[in-house]
Amino acid sequence: RSGPRLFRRGQAPTGLDLHPGRSATHTKAGSAPAGRMMRRTLANMASFFTEQQSVDVREGLARRVKEGWFISLPPYGYLNVRKDGRSMVEPDPRTADNVRRIFELFAQGTFTLEGLIVQLRDERRLFRTSAPDFPRSSLHRILSNVGYCGIVSPPRRGVRGPLRVTRHTRKLFDQVQAVLKRKSKPHTRGLKPYLYRGMLRCGECGCCVTTETQKGHNYLHCTKRVKRDCAQRFVCEEVVSDRITQILGSVGIPAADADWMVSQLVAHQGDENTASRTVTDRLHSSLSDIAAKRQRLADLYVDRGLQLDEYSAISVAG
Numbered sequence: 001r002s003g004p005r006l007f008r009r010g011q012a013p014t015g016l017d018l019h020p021g022r023s024a025t026h027t028k029a030g031s032a033p034a035g036r037m038m039r040r041t042l043a044n045m046a047s048f049f050t051e052q053q054s055v056d057v058r059e060g061l062a063r064r065v066k067e068g069w070f071i072s073l074p075p076y077g078y079l080n081v082r083k084d085g086r087s088m089v090e091p092d093p094r095t096a097d098n099v100r101r102i103f104e105l106f107a108q109g110t111f112t113l114e115g116l117i118v119q120l121r122d123e124r125r126l127f128r129t130s131a132p133d134f135p136r137s138s139l140h141r142i143l144s145n146v147g148y149c150g151i152v153s154p155p156r157r158g159v160r161g162p163l164r165v166t167r168h169t170r171k172l173f174d175q176v177q178a179v180l181k182r183k184s185k186p187h188t189r190g191l192k193p194y195l196y197r198g199m200l201r202c203g204e205c206g207c208c209v210t211t212e213t214q215k216g217h218n219y220l221h222c223t224k225r226v227k228r229d230c231a232q233r234f235v236c237e238e239v240v241s242d243r244i245t246q247i248l249g250s251v252g253i254p255a256a257d258a259d260w261m262v263s264q265l266v267a268h269q270g271d272e273n274t275a276s277r278t279v280t281d282r283l284h285s286s287l288s289d290i291a292a293k294r295q296r297l298a299d300l301y302v303d304r305g306l307q308l309d310e311y312s313a314i315s316v317a318g
Contacts (some may be wrong), residue, residue, distance in 0.1 A: 019281055047181070074089045074097065075142065075147055077095050077142075078092055099148060103143070103176055105119060109175075113139050114136070116134075146173070194211040194218060195218075196205075196209070196237070205220070205285065207226050207227070207230070210223050218237035221234035
């Protein structure tokens with residue numbers, strides 16, 4: 001039967017003893033100067049190979065950066081492809097539009113990361129087949145990755161990505177970074193128009209009563225800033241409005257008294273109008289008398305009955 005055969009030690013077909021192969025450095029002669037030199041030579045060769053490999057890797061990474069390619073796995077929205085034996089990066093046709101949509105939505109400043117996840121789910125955009133929803137950490141990583149606006153160190157040249165690098169892309173990226181600096185919280189103008197804002201205080205601890213909206217309804221509750229164990233619970237705004245209406249109804253003015261007060265106000269207003277009219281008539285009469293006197297004085301001057309200096313003195317005195 002042909003084929004390789006294994007022999008135990010000392011059972012070779014030629015009658016020769018077989019021993020495991022050993023290098024010169026492991027024999028007794030390896031302890032001699034020649035053996036030690038051989039070991040040092042092998043160690044130097046191994047060190048040279050490791051260092052040279054490190055240099056080659058760094059040069060290769062620097063060459064990829066200079067050509068504008070990612071030096072590691074591309075971010076979400078890109079795809080590694082092999083062309084002519086080299087690993088190239090191209091936009092992923094399935095996920096590139098997701099990246100563009102994420103930047104457009106978040107730049108509006110009205111979405112938190114959680115709200116962005118819900119919006120992408122409503123638009124039926126999948127993160128991956130195995131994980132349909134976008135993880136919060138992945139969204140933050142996408143929004144803060146400068147690679148999407150064409151920046152590597154040094155800057156990329158002539159590389160088009162999911163956002164198609166343009167001036168508009170850079171402006172959009174800057175808007176997203178400004179929103180991220182606001183801790184991903186949408187800023188609304190002014191305060192919410194709550195009906196009882198700043199008007200009520202807790203009857204137990206005296207703290208302000210605040211209002212918040214839950215499931216479409218407004219609820220009032222104590223802020224508990226002074227007394228943490230305040231026993232007052234939340235109450236619906238409609239209940240507070242009904243209670244205030246009852247209180248105001250209990251202290252209402254009877255109809256007869258209200259009519260008497262209105263009549264007194266009307267009479268008082270009529271007396272004031274009469275007095276004002278009398279004063280006005282008196283003033284008009286005085287103005288008429290003054291105008292008549294000035295007219296007579298002017299007639300005397302025209303008829304040569306007064307000199308100019310006399311006329312001027314009487315006019316100033318009058």
